Amino acid sequence: TRQVVLASRPQGWPTGDDFRLETVDLPELADGQVLVRNTAMSVDPYMRGRMNDVKSYVPPFQLDQPLDGAAVGEVVASRSDSVPVGARVLHGLGWREHAILPADRVTAIDTSRVSETAYLGVLGxxxxxxxxxxxxxxxxxxxxxxxxxxxxxxxxxxxxxxxxxxxxxxxxxxxxxxxxxxxxxxxxxxxxxxxxxxxxxxxxxxxxxxxxxxxxxxxxxxxxxxxxxxxxxxxxxxxxxxxxxxxxxxxxxxxxxxxxxxxxxxxxxxxxxxSYSHLAEEFRGRMTEWIAAGEISVDETRREGLDAAPQAFIDLMRGANTGKMVVTL
Ligand code: NDP
The missing domain is CATH 3.40.50.720 (NAD(P)-binding Rossmann-like Domain)
Structure with missing residues (x-):
């Protein structure tokens, strides 16, 4: 499976050379873990701060280690009773085609009324x-x-x-x-x-x-x-x-x-x-209604493939997106 690692810490504007695509073997699932095939991932401005080696409200990315961030996908193997194979989930291990996580680190999402990428943007x-x-x-x-x-x-x-x-x-x-x-x-x-x-x-x-x-x-x-x-x-x-x-x-x-x-x-x-997760439920309820009633329009800019993720991130900060920038995998 493939993942994107931080090859170097950007000085000023990031370039493609600051990222590297790697192919790695997936380890066996441990008890309580799930394997997710990621179908879309988010690129967000806050990730730029994590590329610097400074203390902040989220720890910095590590050199030669995969980046992470919000992603959605489908559970393709499970060693947990709570998350079945086939479940659609949101989690924090983007920038890779497959993610292995403890079952309690994934959140089930309902894609019957909104697209899965909504959970990276308007509902996320x-x-x-x-x-x-x-x-x-x-x-x-x-x-x-x-x-x-x-x-x-x-x-x-x-x-x-x-x-x-x-x-x-x-x-x-x-x-x-x-x-x-x-x-x-x-x-x-x-x-x-x-x-x-x-x-x-x-x-x-x-x-x-x-x-x-x-x-x-x-x-x-x-x-x-x-x-x-x-x-x-x-x-x-x-x-x-x-x-x-x-x-x-x-x-x-x-x-x-x-x-x-x-x-x-x-x-x-x-x-x-x-710090406002206590408002998340109220927010999701109201936002879901607004979307259903056609009162909120949701814009999205999509890029395709893990190879396109670094450039999607760079382009996001140059304003190439209208609405949420997402990468489909
Ligand atoms: P956006 O979808 O807004 O994408 C970033 C946009 O920033 C670009 O599309 C670009 O649009 C604009 N931009 C880039 N450079 C400049 C510049 N020099 N001057 C003015 N605009 C610029 O990203 P998000 O909606 O995800 O994030 C928006 C902001 O909110 C960011 O600052 C982000 O860090 C912050 N944020 C903070 C959070 C928090 O918890 N505090 C959580 C999420 C986001 P344009 O073409 O208009 O220049």
Whole structure:
């Protein structure tokens, strides 16, 4: 079976040489373990941080060891009474064609109403991130004007749509291309702009003339600075990601206007989705209903084959995806 290992730690932007495809023999299953044939895997921005040798909320990937991350697949052998052969499952050992795990490390998924890849995106970690970030972290209220960056991505596209459904007065998104901007308007955003079109602060002023109450930050840097400038008194920022700096080798200068947070009495709150697992059930229930009712549109960009996974990851950080980037195996 094949797996992708980390060949070297990227300096700045990752390249194909930082990854290596290996063929290995599968060991025998131990008691209580299952063998999963992976059918799809996720590539996510947080994986870039794990490629650095630094302590963080998830341990770093190890050199010459397989990468990991969310994946879905079919159980093809089982030495557990609780997980039968044929079960469709979600688990944490992506970046490989087959995974061996203890049965309690896989979660059964229901693919009768949604595709299996939904569990990597809209019904999975990115979906929970959007939901928890808006409701619990930014404490969204009816009538709030909301701005989200990375708005055409997996998390961002859901943030904008959930905000609308929860009564936001105005939803503004930024993204990296004219096509993505058009897509955001189709998804029901009130305004959207391409952040390449001049200073973000100027574009945001046009898009949100009455200011914003909530900023869902996926990008950091200039976007965060522009949002701080535009936030109304007692505005709230859900600090979700800072993808503008994940591949930079220099510290980023912005936001230079952070002291505005004092007079405006802003709340800037960082969070990780893993700390909101207590909301997972509520989130899944509501999201499943929204999808069934056609109230949420789910975008996905697919790449095919394990060989394509490293490039899918690199392209994700360059904005090649609209919605969730997944690799089918
Ligand atoms: P996306 O699907 O949004 O993909 C990443 C996107 O980032 C790209 O498509 C690209 O879109 C955009 N991007 C890349 N570089 C820049 C840049 N310099 N400036 C602005 N946009 C850029 O990924 P996810 O939805 O999975 O993740 C979105 C963010 O949320 C990331 O920052 C991620 O780290 C964070 N996150 C945080 C979690 C948490 O628990 N805190 C959990 C999950 C995600 P474009 O074409 O628009 O540039």
């Amino acid at each position: 970690m990115p979906g929970l991130t959007a939901y928890a970030g808006l409701t619990a972290v930014a404490e969204l209220r009816e009538g709030d004007a909301v701005f989200v960056s990375g708005a055409a991505g997996a998390v961002g596209s859901l943030v904008g749509q959930i905000a609308r459904l929860m009564g936001a007065s105005r939803v503004v998104g930024s993204a990296g291309s004219p096509d993505k901007v058009r897509r955001l308007l189709d998804l029901g955003f009130d305004a959207a702009f391409d952040y390449h079109d001049g200073p973000v602060a100027d574009r945001l002023r046009e898009a949100a003339p009455d200011g914003i109450d909530v900023y869902f930050d996926n990008v950091g840097g200039e976007h965060l600075e522009a949002a701080i400038g535009r936030l109304n008194v007692q505005g709230r920022v859900a600090m979700c990601g800072a993808i503008a700096q994940y591949n930079s080798t220099e510290p980023t200068p912005a936001p230079r206007n952070l002291a505005l947070a004092i007079g405006k009495q802003l709340t800037l709150r960082g969070f990780i989705a893993g």
